[in-house]
Amino acid sequence: xxxxxxxxxxxxxxxxxxxxxxxxxxxxxxxxxxxxxxxxxxxxxxxxxxxxxxxxxxxxxxxxxxxxxxxxxxxxxxxxxxxxxxxxxxxxxxxxxxxxxxxxxxxxxxxxxxxxxxxxxxxxxxxxxxxxxxxxxxxxxxxxxxxxxxxxxxxxxxxx
Numbered sequence: 001x002x003x004x005x006x007x008x009x010x011x012x013x014x015x016x017x018x019x020x021x022x023x024x025x026x027x028x029x030x031x032x033x034x035x036x037x038x039x040x041x042x043x044x045x046x047x048x049x050x051x052x053x054x055x056x057x058x059x060x061x062x063x064x065x066x067x068x069x070x071x072x073x074x075x076x077x078x079x080x081x082x083x084x085x086x087x088x089x090x091x092x093x094x095x096x097x098x099x100x101x102x103x104x105x106x107x108x109x110x111x112x113x114x115x116x117x118x119x120x121x122x123x124x125x126x127x128x129x130x131x132x133x134x135x136x137x138x139x140x141x142x143x144x145x146x147x148x149x150x151x152x153x154x155x156x157x158x159x160x
Contacts, residue, residue, distance in 0.1 A: 001084070002087035003087070005088055006078055006087045006094065009091025009095060010092075011095075013131070014095045017132040018099065020119075020130065024119040028045040032045075042120075042122075042123075043120065045117070045119045046118050047116070048117075049115045051063055060114070060115070061112050061113060063100075067097050067101040070093070071101065074094045077090055078090075083153070086146055089143035090139070091139075096135035096139060097136070099131065100130075100132045103115065116130065118130050
């Protein structure tokens with residue numbers, strides 16, 4: 001059951017990320033914001049060569065290799081996880097990592113150096129982000145929650 005959760009969440013999250021990026025690239029112009037919901041959400045297309053909050057610009061290949069490493073670890077964990085909470089967290093993490101890794105691998109300026117498509121902006125939030133970033137954020141919250149308050153190991157065994 002946990003494997004199905006991981007794979008299901010990963011596929012849905014990745015699919016939503018890629019669909020929304022496709023829509024953003026098709027309908028938004030870089031530098032031309034679209035305000036929605038009375039300004040609660042702004043769609044602003046940017047191409048990010050760094051990591052969260054614009055950190056690490058110019059070292060895209062490092063983030064590409066780090067993301068690939070995280071995916072390998074997640075594949076190993078896929079066969080070990082039995083707890084639904086851990087499965088949800090790892091599925092979300094996989095979706096986010098796959099979404100941004102795809103951009104880094106296939107988008108301009110070059111393979112392994114591609115810029116991530118970001119387009120979601122909230123008032124008073126210091127960054128523009130995408131669905132993959134939302135998945136990674138919720139993964140961190142879920143994994144922290146299960147680590148701190150869960151009563152089961154990765155394999156679903158009770159821990160005290």
